[in-house]
Amino acid sequence: MSITIKDVARVANVSPSTVSRVISNNSRISEETKKRVKKAMKQLGYHPNFQARSLVVKSTETVGIVMPFSASTVLQDPFFPEVIRGISVKAKENRYGMYLSTGGSEDEIFEEVTRVVQGRRVDGLILLYSRTDDKVMKYLLDVGFPFTVIGRPYVGAERITFVDNDNIYITKQVTDYLIQLGHSKIAFVGIDMDFVLSIDRIEGYKQALHEAGIEFREDYIIQKSYLKGEKSAITAFLTSPDAPTALVVTDDFLALELFSHLEALNIRIPEDISIISFNNYFMAEHSKPLLTSVDIDIFQLGYEAANCLIEKIKNPESLPKRITIPAKMIERKSCSSFL
Amino acid sequence: MSITIKDVARVANVSPSTVSRVISNNSRISEETKKRVKKAMKQLGYHPNFQARSLVVKSTETVGIVMPFSASTVLQDPFFPEVIRGISVKAKENRYGMYLSTGGSEDEIFEEVTRVVQGRRVDGLILLYSRTDDKVMKYLLDVGFPFTVIGRPYVGAERITFVDNDNIYITKQVTDYLIQLGHSKIAFVGIDMDFVLSIDRIEGYKQALHEAGIEFREDYIIQKSYLKGEKSAITAFLTSPDAPTALVVTDDFLALELFSHLEALNIRIPEDISIISFNNYFMAEHSKPLLTSVDIDIFQLGYEAANCLIEKIKNPESLPKRITIPAKMIERKSCSSFL
Numbered sequence: 001m002s003i004t005i006k007d008v009a010r011v012a013n014v015s016p017s018t019v020s021r022v023i024s025n026n027s028r029i030s031e032e033t034k035k036r037v038k039k040a041m042k043q044l045g046y047h048p049n050f051q052a053r054s055l056v057v058k059s060t061e062t063v064g065i066v067m068p069f070s071a072s073t074v075l076q077d078p079f080f081p082e083v084i085r086g087i088s089v090k091a092k093e094n095r096y097g098m099y100l101s102t103g104g105s106e107d108e109i110f111e112e113v114t115r116v117v118q119g120r121r122v123d124g125l126i127l128l129y130s131r132t133d134d135k136v137m138k139y140l141l142d143v144g145f146p147f148t149v150i151g152r153p154y155v156g157a158e159r160i161t162f163v164d165n166d167n168i169y170i171t172k173q174v175t176d177y178l179i180q181l182g183h184s185k186i187a188f189v190g191i192d193m194d195f196v197l198s199i200d201r202i203e204g205y206k207q208a209l210h211e212a213g214i215e216f217r218e219d220y221i222i223q224k225s226y227l228k229g230e231k232s233a234i235t236a237f238l239t240s241p242d243a244p245t246a247l248v249v250t251d252d253f254l255a256l257e258l259f260s261h262l263e264a265l266n267i268r269i270p271e272d273i274s275i276i277s278f279n280n281y282f283m284a285e286h287s288k289p290l291l292t293s294v295d296i297d298i299f300q301l302g303y304e305a306a307n308c309l310i311e312k313i314k315n316p317e318s319l320p321k322r323i324t325i326p327a328k329m330i331e332r333k334s335c336s337s338f339l
Numbered sequence: 340m341s342i343t344i345k346d347v348a349r350v351a352n353v354s355p356s357t358v359s360r361v362i363s364n365n366s367r368i369s370e371e372t373k374k375r376v377k378k379a380m381k382q383l384g385y386h387p388n389f390q391a392r393s394l395v396v397k398s399t400e401t402v403g404i405v406m407p408f409s410a411s412t413v414l415q416d417p418f419f420p421e422v423i424r425g426i427s428v429k430a431k432e433n434r435y436g437m438y439l440s441t442g443g444s445e446d447e448i449f450e451e452v453t454r455v456v457q458g459r460r461v462d463g464l465i466l467l468y469s470r471t472d473d474k475v476m477k478y479l480l481d482v483g484f485p486f487t488v489i490g491r492p493y494v495g496a497e498r499i500t501f502v503d504n505d506n507i508y509i510t511k512q513v514t515d516y517l518i519q520l521g522h523s524k525i526a527f528v529g530i531d532m533d534f535v536l537s538i539d540r541i542e543g544y545k546q547a548l549h550e551a552g553i554e555f556r557e558d559y560i561i562q563k564s565y566l567k568g569e570k571s572a573i574t575a576f577l578t579s580p581d582a583p584t585a586l587v588v589t590d591d592f593l594a595l596e597l598f599s600h601l602e603a604l605n606i607r608i609p610e611d612i613s614i615i616s617f618n619n620y621f622m623a624e625h626s627k628p629l630l631t632s633v634d635i636d637i638f639q640l641g642y643e644a645a646n647c648l649i650e651k652i653k654n655p656e657s658l659p660k661r662i663t664i665p666a667k668m669i670e671r672k673s674c675s676s677f678l
Contacts (some may be wrong), residue, residue: 045453062438062460075427076621081420088414088441097460098439099401102427114384118342121401121436256625282415286595288627 003046012040062097063087063309064122066113066136068129069104077253078281079298083128083150086302094310101125110135117145123313126305130154130162130196146316148309150301152196161312163304163323165296167197170327171204174248174276174294177329179212182338183246183274187220189258190227190250198250205248220244227254231261238265238273245338246274252281252293255334259287270336280330290332300325342385351379401436402426402648403461405452405475407468408443416592417620418637422467422489425641433649440464449474456484462652465644469493469501469535485655487648489640491535500651502643502662504635506536509666510543513587513615513633516668518551521677522585522613526559526576528597529566529589537589544587559583566593570600577604577612584677585613591620591632594673598626609675619669629671639664 005023009016014037021029022037029037040046065087067074074080084098091098099122103109113136116122123146127136130151140147141156149162178186188205191198202221209216227234237243238261249255255277259269267273269289277284280295304323312318344362348355353376360368361376368376379385404423406413413419423437430437438461442448452475455461462485466475469490479486480495488501517525527544530537541560548555566573576582577600588594594616598608606612608628616623619634643662651657 075420075424078417078420081414081417084439085414088439092441092443097455098441100423100427100437100439102431102437104431116436253621260625282592283622283625286599286622287625 003044005046007044008037008040008046011044012037060121060123061095062099062122063091063306063313064099064101064116064125066101066109066125066127068131069106069109077251079251079279080128082298083302083305086299086304087126087306088302089299090303090306090310096123096306096310106135110139114139117143124148124309126150126302126309131194132196132199133194146309146312148305148312150305152200152322154196154199157322159320161308161318161320161322163301163308163325165301165325165327167200167327168204168207170294170296170329171201171248172208173204174329175205175208176212178246178248178274178276178335179208179214181246181274181335184212184214185220185242185244186214186246186248187222187244188248188250189222190224190254191221192224192250201250224250224254227257234261235265238262238267244273246335247276249275249277251279252277252284252291253279255291255293256283256287259291270334274335274338276329276335284330284332287334289334292330292332292334294327294329296327297325342383344385346383347376347379347385350383351376398652399460399462400434401438401461402430402645402652403438403440403455403464405440405448405464405466406442407470408445408448416590418590418618419467421637422641422644425638425643426465426645427641428638429642429645429649435462435645435649445474449478453478456482463487463648465489465641465648470533471535471538472533485648485651487644487651489644491539493535493538496661498659500647500657500659500661502640502647502664504640504666505663506539506666507543507546509633509635509668510540510587511547512543513668514544514547515551517585517587517613517615517674518547518553520585520613520674523551523553524559524581524583525553525585525587526561526583527587527589528561529563529593530560531563531589540589563589563593566596573600574604577601577606583612585674586615588614588616590618591616591623591630592618594630594632595622595626598630609673613674613677615668615674623669623671626673628673631669631671631673633666633668635666636664 005016005019009019014033018029018033019037022034065084067080088098101112101116103112125140125147127147127149130149130153132154137153141159149160151162152164153160153162175186188202191202193199206216249258255275258275262269262273269275276292278294278296280293284291284293304325308323344355344358348358353372357368357372358376361373404426406419427437440451440455442451464479464486466486466488469488469492471493476492480498488499490501491503492499492501514525527541530541532538545555588597594614597614601608601612608614615631617633617635618637619632623630623632643664647662
């Protein structure tokens with residue numbers, strides 16, 4: 001019941017092999033014939049068998065998306081649906097599909113990526129993160145498979161096309177904002193030094209402190225893993241005599257968890273402690289108090305990464321480049337001056 | 340530099356055609372030989388070329404996910420990442436990949452689905468929604484392509500495997516809860532009658548009213564499209580002398596938008612108006628007041644839909660079935676008694 005090349009050939013009044021050549025975009029076929037064959041294909045609702053055709057034109061018309069760790073935890077973070085949303089719009093503009101690559105650990109991700117690449121399941125890959133020690137990135141560079149990265153590659157950034165915010169600059173701005181409100185005991189919460197993102201943000205934070213003549217304190221850097229551990233530890237930190245009066249938090253999700261925690265401790269926001277965060281998720285506009293947050297334009301990060309990847313797929317000789325997506329602090333009600 | 344069938348053949352000490360037969364799972368090859376070839380493949384890190392192999396074994400080891408309308412709007416709703424999360428866990432257990440199908444309109448979705456099916460880009464499809472008039476579902480039934488649905492198919496439910504909550508029952512429970520709090524002016528907000536979900540929920544809502552002897556009022560059914568329109572219309576509805584004292588809202592997202600709207604009108608929740616909603620998103624635990632919501636177990640909806648689909652792919656003769664995922668009201672602070 002499905003339509004074959006022979007049906008198309010009959011309607012277009014050409015040989016089946018001519019139809020095949022049109023499908024594989026053979027340059028020896030005249031424009032006139034191409035037009036006629038394509039018209040027949042459309043008329044009959046014929047779609048070339050995707051897998052057979054992929055072998056010929058070596059294209060899957062699919063972009064692969066590589067997520068950090070398992071999709072099962074990652075998709076709980078609103079960053080990922082939003083970045084996929086950006087990718088999807090660009091993919092759709094170019095009639096590309098999307099393949100989601102998942103793995104439960106670094107090793108599983110690596111194994112899955114090699115399988116996807118060697119099996120040519122996709123035409124190229126977008127890495128949604130950048131780690132300091134990234135096997136996947138090294139592998140993709142080695143085999144010369146098209147890819148782009150969201151985030152700054154830790155090594156080889158000159159040879160890799162990537163899309164990122166200016167994380168040093170925006171974090172410096174955010175810290176400056178708290179300093180200008182009179183804070184000097186400012187902690188940075190939710191760090192994961194395996195990711196280049198954290199390294200860059202810490203750098204911006206340090207620059208702001210340095211310029212203001214405030215000493216950097218290691219004990220004011222709170223790891224993400226620490227927050228996920230014993231509640232008593234974070235309680236001790238927030239209630240110690242030397243507790244910070246302001247927090248820079250790596251994402252709104254964590255910030256809202258801190259909101260709940262602080263409420264239970266009867267510590268008021270922003271009267272007792274100021275909080276500023278990143279990502280500007282929907283809930284930042286619906287929390288009490290409303291959360292001051294940095295809009296990093298997640299959608300655009302995804303859109304541009306897909307744009308660069310498709311460009312690279314279509315023209316493998318295109319040069320590596322860095323695209324910077326502007327980030328902007330959205331001032332709401334979670335920070336106040338410290339007198 | 341990539342490893343070929345010839346390399347595997349050499350290491351396993353068999354002919355290349357034997358390796359091909361092992362890859363295509365030919366039953367004429369002895370278990371002993373299969374084992375030896377597989378060991379050599381593993382040792383060399385050989386992955387059969389996916390597209391070439393698909394032609395032989397007719398499998399892509401990929402499940403396709405069909406979203407309603409464009410991914411660009413849909414992914415803003417936390418339902419979709421969470422349901423994909425459920426699918427991803429099951430897919431991963433079976434070493435399946437995921438392909439996201441997107442379309443900007445009903446026609447575009449239909450076109451994309453036919454392309455995916457005819458091109459055999461995936462082994463089966465999961466529809467994340469059920470419409471009253473669904474061309475896609477009819478098409479998939481016609482061509483006999485494996486698929487499962489999240490939601491109740493409007494027609495042909497006996498011939499289709501689907502996963503759903505008992506929407507009539509849970510909505511009746513929710514409405515009963517408000518009636519027991521003393522409310523009789525209860526509106527249902529966020530309806531879209533194109534989706535079977537809305538039809539079932541309205542049915543449960545009506546049953547509760549009917550049992551309690553409360554008359555059903557058409558003007559208490561507020562369409563989703565209405566909420567997206569003029570703010571003045573919804574303001575008029577909420578402030579009229581005949582305004583409802585309680586709202587059942589189709590999802591937490593809408594509910595929180597109503598929270599903001601009501602706050603601007605100085606209508607207090609729950610003192611002046613009670614609100615109960617569906618989906619139990621993360622933000623329901625962080626709103627003020629905390630939002631009473633129905634946990635429909637979105638993750639499990641996705642997980643079971645993937646489970647049924649993979650079962651169907653592996654055994655095309657498996658019988659159509661309905662799986663019901665339990666839903667549960669999570670009582671928080673957004674409802675109070677009406678005296």
